[in-house]
Amino acid sequence: MIRPDAELLLDIQDLHASVEDKPILKGVNLQVRAGEVHAVMGRNGSGKSTLSKVLAGHPAYRVTGGTVRYRGQDLFELEPEERARLGVFLGFQYPVEIPGVSNLEFLRVSTNARREKQGEEELDTFAFEDHVHDKLKVVQMDPAFLERSVNEGFSGGEKKRNEILQMALLEPVVAILDETDSGLDIDALRIVAGGVNQLATEDNATLLITHYQRLLDEITPDYVHVMAAGRILRTGGRELALELEQTGYDWVDQELAAQGAA
Amino acid sequence: MASSVLAPVQERGRAALEQLGLPNRRQEPWRLTDLKRLEAVSALPASSSPLPTSLPASLKGVTRMVINGFDDPLAGQVLPEGITALNAEELEQALGHTLDRCGCAQVWPVEFNHAKAQQILALRVRGRVGPLELVLAAGAGLNATRVLLLVEEKAELELMQVLLAEGASAHSHLLEVHLGQEAQLRHGVLATADGASSLMAHLAVEQEPRSSYSLTSVVQGWNLGRLEPRVVQVDGQAQTVLKGLAVTGADQQLATHTAVRFDGPEGELDQLQKCLAGGRSHAIFNGAINVPRDAQRTNAAQLSRNLLLSDRARVDTKPELEIVADDVRCAHGATVSQLQDDELFYLQSRGIAAAEATALLLRGACQEVIAQLPAAAQVWRPLERVMESLAS
Known part of the structure; x- marks a missing residue:
């Protein structure tokens, strides 16, 4: 839902x-307002997963320039745990087993x-x-998974459900979902996407990082961004995702080449 | 009574020690041992006083026995139903049998115990017996203790052993267990000290077919520590589970030497050994598994997982598989790692501060083993003890 007057x-x-x-990352610009759903698409290596990890504060990534303000506050002044407590949530592509x-x-x-x-x-x-039993319904998760070690021996689909369960519990303001659709069959994808849709309100925002259109059949984005070579190359509505599905990413190379020439 | 049986054993032990001398680094089982510390242990005078610390009350329903190596372990003790003390004749017959079967009767720590132990607690277990707790509390000096258990056919026992020490003291402990057919022993060992004392514990277990032996050991805080569980399945077809946690800090050295031999077919082993080494400490694991020709269809799995908590800590881990039989499954693996950045970041990204995340990960690493201890262990707060030692 796009409301130009909504909180940045x-x-x-x-x-x-x-x-x-x-x-x-070589100069990413992006504004996300309350109520919006953004999809960031792009090939492997385009920088989209790096963007998600930088926003969450992964220690292996070093910010070398630019700014990120989260609700007016300098995000990079905050430790990862502080970002999470303030409502920044990263759904992991590969949730860690503990x-x-x-x-x-x-x-x-x-x-x-x-x-x-x-x-x-x-x-x-x-x-x-x-409290947690209420939230289990969001992702139709078996309570037996609560008794096990974190993600240990969970299937790919169960791990992703566990991520969305955490999202339901933490009630983030900005949820960044890094390839949440990868490794899911169509049923698991529907359940996970259904969870994300249930949690979206006009006060929060979702950033979906994905390769494929199929997630966007389940979660309708307000904006679609295409990343390449560490920048956002093009931004459009959901029709951009459909176009990508049709034409692939070949035009990206042409556009990059043209920019390089210019 | 007991001392009359032990007297010739002591004499033989002393003669053997004289002949063997102290172990040296050319001997494989001692290659990594800090021999200066071993020498100091061997020179300690016998202890004659109990540990001054007061013991926590035992868990309800658990029978506690406290042994110290110089008092008669049975004096004033009411044994639970199903447990009786062996008489001198029975003891003479049983003593050393399991050590021979395990092939460890002549190794140095066993001969050392032979030479030093004055008392033995020898019990027979029949039927299903309530949980037993054996507390070995060392006062200053050397505490040489010896225990023998005959767990009869189809008998079931839960045994929690607690070894405590502080200051200039050491344990030399020798346990012999014979498990009859279909007998079950769930055995917990919590050996915990303040960093100054030393431990040599030798656990020899002999299993008849269809018996089940499960050992969970948690060892922490020894200047020089050596835990040696040795299991033999005399005709195979038995189940053995070994779960060990070794935690070292400061300049401690702790070695866990396990040996499991299958002298018959269709035996099973499930083994996990975890070491957490901090400070400048040194943790050693040696896991021998012996599968001779007769031990067809053995199914064994051994995993050694080690966590280095400082740049100066050291871990040596070595599986030693000797497999002659051809139709067997023997899996083994070893990992040495540091706390993973990814695990820490995952917890931090969920709002958990770095220090708390580290503690949570260490708790998790320990809990995997500690949770397997018998219920009687609760009163000793094993997880808290280990976590406190990791925090210091």
Whole structure:
């Protein structure tokens, strides 16, 4: 939902970032307002996953230029955990398995960290169990997964459901979903996309990072951005995603070549 | 009574020690050992006083026995139903049998215990017996203790062993267990100290067919530590589970030497050994699995997972598989790693601060083993002890 007067949640200006001294992001500009759903598309290596990790604060990525303001605040002054507590959420492409740490305990600790920041009371073990069982419905997840170690032995689909469950618990302001559709069959994709749709409100925003149109059949974006060589090359409405589906990314090379020549 | 049986054993032990001398680094099982520390342990005088610390109350329904190596372990003790003490004749017959079957009767730590132990606690277990807790609390000096358990056919026992020490003291502990057919022993060992004391614990277990032995060991805080579980499945067809957690810090050295031998077909082993090494400490794991020709259709899996918590800590891990039988499944693996950035970042990205995330990951790493300890372990707060030692 596009409302020009809605709060500007994320304001990315000329963002540059490197990993192991190799420049990946080379001047990204993007504004995200409350209520909006953005899709960032592009080939492997275009920089779209790097963008998501930089926004969440992954230590392997170094910001070398530009600014990101989150609700007016300099995002890069905040530790990753502080960003999360303030409502920035990254749904991982490859959620990490953590043997020995119970999923339920992990979810409770992280939910309480966010609640504390929002001035809400901490949930004790019992209150949290009720709370989490409510949220399980969002992704139709079996409660048995709460008793297991975080993501350990989960299938690809179960891991992604667990990510969306965390999103439901943390109630983010800006949710960045990094290739949440990868490795999902069509049923799992519908469940995960259904979860994302249920959680979208006019006060929050979603940034979908994806390769494929098929996720966008389930979640309708307000904006589609195409990334290439570390920048956003073109922005359009959802028709841009459909066009990509038809024509592929060959025009990207032509456009990059033309820019290089110019 | 016990001492009369042990007297000739002691004499033989002393003679053997004299002949063997102290171990040296040319001997494979001692290649990595800090021998100066071993020498200091061997020179300790026998302890004659119990550990001054008070013990937490045992869990309800658990029978506690405290042994120290100099008092009669059975004095004033009411044994739970199903457990009886062996008489001198029975003891003489049983003593050393399992050590011979395990092939460890003549190794140095066992001969050392032979030479030093004055008392033995020897029990027979029949039927299904309530949980037993054995506390070995070392006062200053050397605490040489010896325990023998005959778990009869179809008997079931849950045994929690706790070894405690502080200051200039050491444990030399020798346990022999014979498990009859279809017998079950769930065995927990929590060996915890303050960084100054030393530990030599030798656990020899002999399993008849269809018996089940499950050992969970948590060892932490020893200046020089050596835990040696040795299991033999005398006719195969038994189940063995070994789960170990070794935690070292400061300049501690802790070695876990396990040996499992299948002297018959269709035996099973499920083994996980975890080491967490911090400071300038050194953790060693040696896991021998022996599958001779008769041990067809053995199914064994051994995994050694090690976490280095500092740049100066060291881990040596070595699987030692000797497989002659051809129709077997023996899987083994070893990893040495540091706390993963990705795991930390994942937790941080969920609002959990770096320090808390680290603690959560370490808790998780320990809990995988600690959760397997028998219920009686609770009162000793094993997870808290380990976490406190990791935090210091």
